Amino acid sequence: MSSFKIGILGAGIGGLTAAIALHRAGHDVVVYEQSKQFLRVGADINLTPNAVRALDGLGTGIGDAVRRTAARPTHRISRTWNTGEETSRLEMGDTAEKKYGAPQLTIHRADLLAALADVFPAERVRFAKRAEAISEDAQGITITFSDGSTDKVDVLIGGDGIHSAVRSAMFGKESPRFTGVVAFRAVIPADRVAQVPNLQAFTKWWGPNPESQIVTFPLNCGKDIFIFATTAQETWHLESWTTPGSVQELRDSYAGFHPDATALLDACDEVLKTALYERDPLPHWSKGRMTLLGDASHPMMPFMAQGAGMAIEDAVVLARCLEKVTTVDGIADALHVYEELRLERASKIQVGSRGNNWLREGGNADWVYGYDAWAVPLEAETV
Ligand SMILES: Cc1cc2nc3c(=O)[nH]c(=O)nc-3n(C[C@H](O)[C@H](O)[C@H](O)COP(=O)(O)OP(=O)(O)OC[C@H]3O[C@@H](n4cnc5c(N)ncnc54)[C@H](O)[C@@H]3O)c2cc1C
Numbered sequence: 001m002s003s004f005k006i007g008i009l010g011a012g013i014g015g016l017t018a019a020i021a022l023h024r025a026g027h028d029v030v031v032y033e034q035s036k037q038f039l040r041v042g043a044d045i046n047l048t049p050n051a052v053r054a055l056d057g058l059g060t061g062i063g064d065a066v067r068r069t070a071a072r073p074t075h076r077i078s079r080t081w082n083t084g085e086e087t088s089r090l091e092m093g094d095t096a097e098k099k100y101g102a103p104q105l106t107i108h109r110a111d112l113l114a115a116l117a118d119v120f121p122a123e124r125v126r127f128a129k130r131a132e133a134i135s136e137d138a139q140g141i142t143i144t145f146s147d148g149s150t151d152k153v154d155v156l157i158g159g160d161g162i163h164s165a166v167r168s169a170m171f172g173k174e175s176p177r178f179t180g181v182v183a184f185r186a187v188i189p190a191d192r193v194a195q196v197p198n199l200q201a202f203t204k205w206w207g208p209n210p211e212s213q214i215v216t217f218p219l220n221c222g223k224d225i226f227i228f229a230t231t232a233q234e235t236w237h238l239e240s241w242t243t244p245g246s247v248q249e250l251r252d253s254y255a256g257f258h259p260d261a262t263a264l265l266d267a268c269d270e271v272l273k274t275a276l277y278e279r280d281p282l283p284h285w286s287k288g289r290m291t292l293l294g295d296a297s298h299p300m301m302p303f304m305a306q307g308a309g310m311a312i313e314d315a316v317v318l319a320r321c322l323e324k325v326t327t328v329d330g331i332a333d334a335l336h337v338y339e340e341l342r343l344e345r346a347s348k349i350q351v352g353s354r355g356n357n358w359l360r361e362g363g364n365a366d367w368v369y370g371y372d373a374w375a376v377p378l379e380a381e382t383v
Contacts, residue, residue, distance in 0.1 A: 002027050004328050007143065007153030009131050009166055011038070013045070013109075014294030014311030015159025016116040020058050021319030023120060030153070031120075032143065034130035034160075038117055040110040041241050043185050043272070044219060044226045046202075047107060049100035049369045051309035054316045056102055057374040058119075065115035070107035071218035075201040078360055081208060084258035088362035092202065100369050104202070106217045106226065112308075126151075131160065134169035136288050154328050155335075156290045157318065159311070162277060164296035170287040176277040176299060178236050181211045183302070184229045184250045186271040190222060193267050196260050199225055205261045207231075207254075210356045213303075214254060214261050227264055227271075228302070229254060236275035245273025276301060278354070281347035286335040289328070293318060298346045301353040306368065310346050316373035317341050341376060 006022055008015045011033035022029045047055070047070070056063035078088040097103040117125070133144040134156065141156045158166025162176050190199055200222055205214040211232040219226045231253050251265050278299050285292045294311025321338040325331055349368065352358065359365060 002326050004028070004154035004331070005030065006155045006157065006322070007032060007141070007151065008157045008159050009143070009164075010158070010160035010296070011035075011113075011117070011125055012159055012161055012294065012311070013112060013116070013308050014296075014315050015157070016113065016120060017055070017058070017312050017315035018157055018159060018293060018318055019124070020060060020062075020116060020120050021316055022322060023124070024058070024060070025319060025323045027322065029124060030151070031125045032129040032131060032145070032151070033125060033127050036128045038110070038113055043108060043187055044217070044228065045107050045109045045112050045308045046217070046305040047105045047112075048305060048309055049096050049102040049104055050371045050373070051312045052102035052105050053100065054309075054312045054373040057316065060119040062115050062119060065118065066105055066107055066112060069111040069115075069220065070105035071200070071220065071222045072103050072105055073200065073202040073217050075198070076104075076359065077198055077201050077203045078362075079203060079205050079258065079260075081205050081212070081214075081257050081261070084260060087206070088359060090359065090362065090365070096369065101372070106202070106219055108219055131165045134165060134290075136169075136290060141289060154289060155322070155331050158290065158292040158296040159294055159315075160296050162279070162295045162299040164292060166290055167292055167296050170290055170292075171282065171284075174279075176279050179276045179278055179301060180232055180234065181230050181276045181301070182233045182236060183274045183276055184227070184245050184253075184271050185274065186227045186250070186268040187219060187224050188227070188264065188267045188269075190218065190225050193225060193264055196263050205257060206360060207257075212254075213356065214257065214264075216261075216264055225264065227268065229265075230276070230302075233275075238275070241272070241274060243273055245271040247271050278350075281350050282343075285339045285343060286332075289331045289335070291318065291335045291338060298350040300350040301356075303356040304349055304353045304358045304368065306349050306353065310349060313371065313373040314342055314346065317376060320374070320378060337378065341378070345371070
């Protein structure tokens with residue numbers, strides 16, 4: 001085991017992936033999470049082949065665990081909102097697996113978290129630890145939690161999401177921006193809408209304006225269908241993953257859409273409504289012995305479906321950069337290499353996700369889906 005202690009703030013998707021990879025590499029890792037326990041909050045996570053291959057490489061049975069609960073979309077289809085015309089159809093499933101070494105999987109966020117949590121020692125996750133203040137000196141990094149306790153670590157990784165306390169400690173406080181777009185999320189049983197074609201595909205209905213779209217794909221081994229619909233809205237005051245929305249408002253917002261799309265909305269009993277927030281790319285992610293990953297460094301719009309994928313890729317590359325570091329002296333350099341390797345790709349996808357046009361007319365997804373976080377050479381280079 002290395003002679004230093006790594007703290008990870010946030011037991012989310014990126015934080016837990018990093019914890020597993022670093023623990024497996026022999027590091028002393030502790031994860032601090034503000035929640036009292038893992039909660040079944042949220043709904044979908046879309047794992048494109050780049051994310052699934054990164055999870056498979058953890059080699060701890062996670063790949064098998066996620067495949068047991070996820071669905072495996074057959075295609076990625078684009079359709080025009082009112083006419084229903086198909087403007088692109090990419091094969092996913094076996095074709096993607098053959099091409100990229102892993103399939104696309106769509107999974108409930110809680111099932112993904114459970115698969116990750118199952119292979120990381122439970123005693124190394126400290127729940128109900130919300131970081132309120134973070135300071136660094138020559139002896140290390142001190143984290144002060146909202147319960148008044150403190151802990152000291154030699155390296156601190158901010159996997160603490162869009163409102164990251166680690167990010168504020170490094171670069172000053174600055175709030176995420178409301179994008180003027182809200183999202184409805186709903187899950188319905190597949191057998192309730194069995195008449196709708198292509199239910200086991202990832203289908204995107206491109207709306208009449210850039211903010212307007214409906215995305216549907218299977219969840220829970222195909223037994224459920226997930227609906228993710230976005231639309232413009234001028235103001236929003238509450239940021240939450242659990243705020244209920246109105247099913248009537250959902251139906252009214254997409255009233256002119258093709259019957260194959262509205263049939264899914266008609267089948268909804270309940271819906272969640274979330275505002276979408278984002279930030280601009282950062283020029284640096286690391287400072288001293290602190291660094292960021294996932295939404296803490298690059299929160300993005302969902303239009304390329306890469307939020308979780310980028311967090312997982314970050315985690316793997318970061319763990320690889322720290323793998324051979326055995327004393328505190330090598331940490332800052334390793335974090336610098338990590339930032340050099342990841343910042344350009346993640347920023348490009350963060351900015352690209354703003355324009356809602358990814359794969360609209362088909363096209364080549366290789367630069368996103370073909371990335372292998374386990375094979376990227378560990379020297380500074382661009383994507
Ligand atoms: C409750 C929840 C539900 C979500 N549901 C969905 C969904 O349905 N679909 C979707 O696409 N995306 C969802 N997301 C976002 C998605 O997980 C991320 O966009 C993406 O996976 C990047 O992951 P991440 O690990 O960077 O951040 P996250 O997955 O957001 O994880 C951040 C973690 O840090 C913890 N944390 C934050 N601040 C502190 C602090 N000060 N001290 C200690 N811990 C802290 C949070 O509780 C969380 O566990 C959800 C996020 C959360 C937190």
